[in-house]
Amino acid sequence: MKIAMVGSGYVGLVSGACFADFGHDVVCIDKDQSKIDRLREGVMPIYEPGLDALVASNVKAGRLSFTTDLAEGIKDASAIFIAVGTPSRRGDGHADLSYVYAVAREVGESLSNDAVVVTKSTVPVGTGDEVERILRESGTTHRVAVVSNPEFLREGAAIGDFKRPDRIVIGAEDDFGREVMREVYRPLFLNESPILFTSRRSSELIKYAANAFLATKITFINEMADLCEKVGGNVQDVARGIGLDGRIGGKFLHAGPGYGGSCFPKDTLALLKTAEDYESPVRIVEAVVKVNDLRKRAMGRKVVEALGGAEVARGKRAALLGLTFKPNTDDMRDSPAIAIAQTLADAGVSVAAYDPEGMELAKPLMPEVEMVADPYAAIEGADVIVIVTEWDAFRALDLGRVKALAKAPVLVDLRNVYKPEMMREAGFAYTSVGRH
Numbered sequence: 001m002k003i004a005m006v007g008s009g010y011v012g013l014v015s016g017a018c019f020a021d022f023g024h025d026v027v028c029i030d031k032d033q034s035k036i037d038r039l040r041e042g043v044m045p046i047y048e049p050g051l052d053a054l055v056a057s058n059v060k061a062g063r064l065s066f067t068t069d070l071a072e073g074i075k076d077a078s079a080i081f082i083a084v085g086t087p088s089r090r091g092d093g094h095a096d097l098s099y100v101y102a103v104a105r106e107v108g109e110s111l112s113n114d115a116v117v118v119t120k121s122t123v124p125v126g127t128g129d130e131v132e133r134i135l136r137e138s139g140t141t142h143r144v145a146v147v148s149n150p151e152f153l154r155e156g157a158a159i160g161d162f163k164r165p166d167r168i169v170i171g172a173e174d175d176f177g178r179e180v181m182r183e184v185y186r187p188l189f190l191n192e193s194p195i196l197f198t199s200r201r202s203s204e205l206i207k208y209a210a211n212a213f214l215a216t217k218i219t220f221i222n223e224m225a226d227l228c229e230k231v232g233g234n235v236q237d238v239a240r241g242i243g244l245d246g247r248i249g250g251k252f253l254h255a256g257p258g259y260g261g262s263c264f265p266k267d268t269l270a271l272l273k274t275a276e277d278y279e280s281p282v283r284i285v286e287a288v289v290k291v292n293d294l295r296k297r298a299m300g301r302k303v304v305e306a307l308g309g310a311e312v313a314r315g316k317r318a319a320l321l322g323l324t325f326k327p328n329t330d331d332m333r334d335s336p337a338i339a340i341a342q343t344l345a346d347a348g349v350s351v352a353a354y355d356p357e358g359m360e361l362a363k364p365l366m367p368e369v370e371m372v373a374d375p376y377a378a379i380e381g382a383d384v385i386v387i388v389t390e391w392d393a394f395r396a397l398d399l400g401r402v403k404a405l406a407k408a409p410v411l412v413d414l415r416n417v418y419k420p421e422m423m424r425e426a427g428f429a430y431t432s433v434g435r436h
């Protein structure tokens with residue numbers, strides 16, 4: 001089967017490469033000429049473990065190619081996926097659907113055979129109806145079905161998630177759509193991955209409900225962490241104690257500096273806007289968004305406290321270890337590190353930072369931060385060391401070297417990577433999240 005993937009960013013590229021690996025004939029399309037040029041040279045536009053090898057082997061096998069020419073790319077494709085961005089619209093937080101609709105228009109005008117158009121982008125309820133209207137308006141005479149197929153992959157584990165998903169959700173309104181999608185995912189049918197067929201609107205909502213629920217779990221445990229600090233509890237014990245309950249589950253119960261990334265912040269906001277439009281409030285999600293926003297700067301203030309408070313922090317130096325919103329990605333979108341660095345700069349603290357993959361993308365977002373080549377270069381002369389992202393490289397720091405290089409052995413561990421007793425024994429003034 002031939003598949004066209006319009007949008008070759010994080011989701012489009014990973015999905016396209018994995019579909020090719022299933023044996024389909026895949027063309028990845030993007031309007032960004034330099035991205036397509038680099039992909040043709042085998043250079044990945046993003047950092048994702050295993051992606052370069054997967055792309056290379058499927059290109060070599062002749063199953064995966066790249067183009068900027070949409071009309072050529074979608075020719076003879078049975079399934080045309082839309083995997084372009086749906087960022088927050090400036091000003092109001094609604095999902096910006098202009099990229100999705102632009103692709104729908106172009107597809108309608110270029111279609112040369114019957115096809116299923118699949119929105120893989122995260123889109124608010126009702127977007128499929130509008131895509132269908134645009135395609136109809138384009139005057140195409142070919143049979144077209146519009147299907148919703150949201151993507152649940154996690155950056156950093158994207159290939160595994162795509163190939164062994166917890167579930168596949170397909171929102172289709174007719175048999176043509178369902179049949180083609182069955183063919184697309186046949187290898188996963190054979191693997192017995194659960195495939196859920198729903199209406200298009202339910203499918204669109206499932207994606208937002210899933211992300212809002214996960215964001216709620218994170219925010220819940222973060223507030224429990226704050227309470228632990230006040231009452232003398234240990235949030236990791238609390239998380240384990242509740243997570244072993246099968247009804248709750250242990251995942252997404254790691255206290256930290258607040259959620260960030262390319263999905264949760266924008267998707268929770270977009271869900272609020274949908275709820276507002278339909279006059280059906282989602283007050284829990286409203287609270288989650290507010291609590292998480294406040295938390296990021298609060299983490300910056302926590303570092304200032306560790307320096308001895310605002311009175312003495314001015315003129316001191318902080319080392320940030322990790323900048324990306326989570327490890328194994330170079331994605332800096334809405335990373336808590338941005339607000340933390342800003343709060344430190346506002347308090348007159350100078351910041352040096354190191355991240356294994358994120359520094360290139362971080363530079364324009366954090367112009368006040370000095371980027372350095374390795375963790376120890378950041379630590380040298382620092383009055384406080386802050387673990388912002390739990391990259392493996394920070395899990396086994398040479399503590400003797402850290403102490404020797406830092407101006408003061410003060411460490412704020414926002415990911416609870418180290419054990420408090422061990423750090424105290426090693427001579428550090430150590431603070432973490434929700435533990436004593």
Ligand SMILES: NC(=O)c1ccc[n+]([C@@H]2O[C@H](COP(=O)([O-])OP(=O)(O)OC[C@H]3O[C@@H](n4cnc5c(N)ncnc54)[C@H](O)[C@@H]3O)[C@@H](O)[C@H]2O)c1
Nearest residue numbers: 007008009010011030031032083084085086099121122151
């Ligand atoms: N990143 C994730 O982890 C993740 C996970 C699940 C779902 N999603 C959703 O998937 C969608 C895509 O996200 P992403 O992170 O891959 O975005 P991205 O910004 O990495 O990639 C989008 C790509 O689309 C291209 N594009 C835009 N308009 C185009 C057009 N008219 N024709 C061709 N190409 C065009 C851009 O050049 C870019 O390369 C979003 O809706 C997002 O919410 C993302």
